[in-house]
Amino acid sequence: MPALSSGPAVAFEQVGKHYGDAAAIDGVSLTIAAGTFVALVGASGSGKSTLLKTVNRLVVPDRGRVLLDARDVADGPAPALRRRIGYVFQDVGLFPHLSVAENIALPLRLAGTPDAAHAMAMLDLVELPRAVATRMPAELSGGQRQRVGVARALVTRPGLLLMDEPFGALDPVTRESLAGAVKRLHDELALTTIMVTHDMAEALLLATRVIVMAAGRVVADEPPAALLAGAGGTAAQALVAVPRAQATRLAALST
Amino acid sequence: MSDAFARVPALAAQHLLLAMAALALALVIGVPVAIRAARAPRLAGAVLGFASLVQTIPSLALLALFYPALLWIGHGVPALGFLPALLALTLYALLPIARNIVTGLRGLDPAVLEAADGIGMTRAQKLRLVELPLVLPIAMAGVRTAAVWTIGAATLSTTVGQPSLGDLIFAGLQTQAWTLVIAGCVGAAGLALGVDLLLGVAERAAGERRWKRAGAALLLLVAATAAASTPLWRGGGERRVVVGAKNFSEQYILARLIGDRLTRAGYAVTYRDGLGSAVAFGAVAGGEVDVYVDYAGTIWTAEMHRADTPPHAEQLSAIADWVQKSRGVTLLGALGFENAYAFAMRGDDAQRRGIGTLDDLVRVAPQLRFGADLEFLDRPEWAAIRRANPLRFASATPYAPTFMYRALESGRADVISAFSSDGRIAADRLTVLADPRHAIPGYDAIVLVAPAHRKDARFLDALRPLIGRIPVAAMREANYRVDRDRDKQSPEAAARWLAARIGL
The missing domain is CATH 1.10.8 (Helicase, Ruva Protein; domain 3)
Known part of the structure; x- marks a missing residue:
């Protein structure tokens, strides 16, 4: 692999998107440093996929803007933007x-x-x-x-990799193996990676920063270790509780 | 038998050319419209709705409707022949093409389209690299359907004066010459199967991404169509004329009689058979047909909208004036016999009921079933006859002329609207009812010549010997040779017999 790329920083500024009266994203502001592996976690309808797609303009926000290395993604034609961004989604296509x-x-x-x-x-x-x-x-x-x-x-x-439930349709063994490969690629290629998932365990194991969304807003934004230590509030902790309980039950079975 | 099949190749070539031209035009229009429509639901609704509506119009009627439509446009746009046939068939071919493309594009996997956007394709790249290749198989299926439909429906182009394999089918149906019908059907079916086969090979090859093979199949089809069009590029040299004929035996025979004389005068003659009654006069006025035989009463009622019934000589000179002044058509003269509408009954039946005139018929009509030819019940003559004679039949059923005689013979009809020059009147021992009130106008057979030949001495001289030369007995016998069930003759043979009979 020649010349390793270094991913851009990503910034969301008051990004909002409505479908009719319902807000899919409700004024999200975030900055993501270059080279970060971010997991966007939330239940269905939390707005995480919509937020992800504002980066490569598959979704155009009603308000606010998205910046890649301080450059507005809305500048210039969409195809040119998308060619600089890797996009992986559940249905592969x-x-x-x-x-x-x-x-x-x-x-x-x-x-x-x-x-x-x-x-x-x-x-x-x-x-x-x-x-x-x-x-x-x-x-x-x-x-x-x-x-x-x-x-x-x-x-x-590309320096930036967007993934929308990339492993959602795979069996657990394949999932584990592919997740490992993606993590390795992220490191080797020095990518900025944003991955949408509803699986908190996956997020905790892969990402360096976990952002939890609910009802179109960011409700928690912590490193995995902090979440496991109880930070991030009730919504985030409810999500963390599931894999933790599973791990406890599994541990109990083996003793 | 071999005579009938000998006509197949030339007509099949015209047939193929027409059908493929319609298919190509439908593709040129249908593909971009369908691609646009697939992105705009309302446009799709309008386009597919229109195309479906066209499909509900019987194809025969669709072809016929283009005649008045093009006539209305005027400005030298030909209302008969290739153009109306092409337009009607194109409309017909649009639905399967447009529907399959729209359905195919709408049915594409959303994930594939999202991926196309996601990797940064422009709209044009997405269409070219993803949508069209994926929709190709279903689009090709639509094209194949359209091709088969078009080739089938092209047989009907005969009725608007465009030669096709339908010439054989219509002539064969009218004269009950089944070998002609079979030759026409086999020819059309063969064309449809051949074209479908080539398109099928192209479709499968495209599916397997064997582009050379797909291209070869399509190239073969294009080459066959181009070869079919070569007779059109010849021309020059010979003087080419078109002799028209309506759709019954007498017309076929007289067309060949006229054609033989023109051939001997050095013209290259082609025939436009099976023209509808209303279409034929328009064809000669417009020059699509150079000469044909019509009947005084038909022009009198249908074209001049006259309801009176003057003496024959007076009527003929009035018609000659009118056709010349209004459409530039020359009435060369009358052939010498009349083919009038004549009410006919089985001879024994008429005698038993004591019916000899239309007056007698009025009395017993409510107990009788009337069999008419396909046009008669809608013709002004029928209205005129009913004004003079209040006829009310138990039922009135239209038949194709040959089947009308069968219906009378078999007792399914008791009275028919026969034709006075028909050989079957004598042969079937029918009684023709007298018309004491002169409700039916004169139907002298007249030769009508297109405006271009008005002063064409060679042309007119070739036809003049026919004027006043054909007595009704000779015409009846010539007709019977074609119409009879046993020992049938072709119109060509009957025309040669008639020429000998009248000493030409």
């Missing part, structure tokens, strides 16, 4: 009419810098055998598909 290699190489084609060898190297990076390059997406397992999704998202060497 591999192009079913293209082979694995073509899927991974497509962002390079869009950028006008096709590089088949680099696309193949991405397979190594996400720990897939090169033999899958010629396969069609329908021939892959769910875990393999999401690995291809990650490879496609990172092939243009």
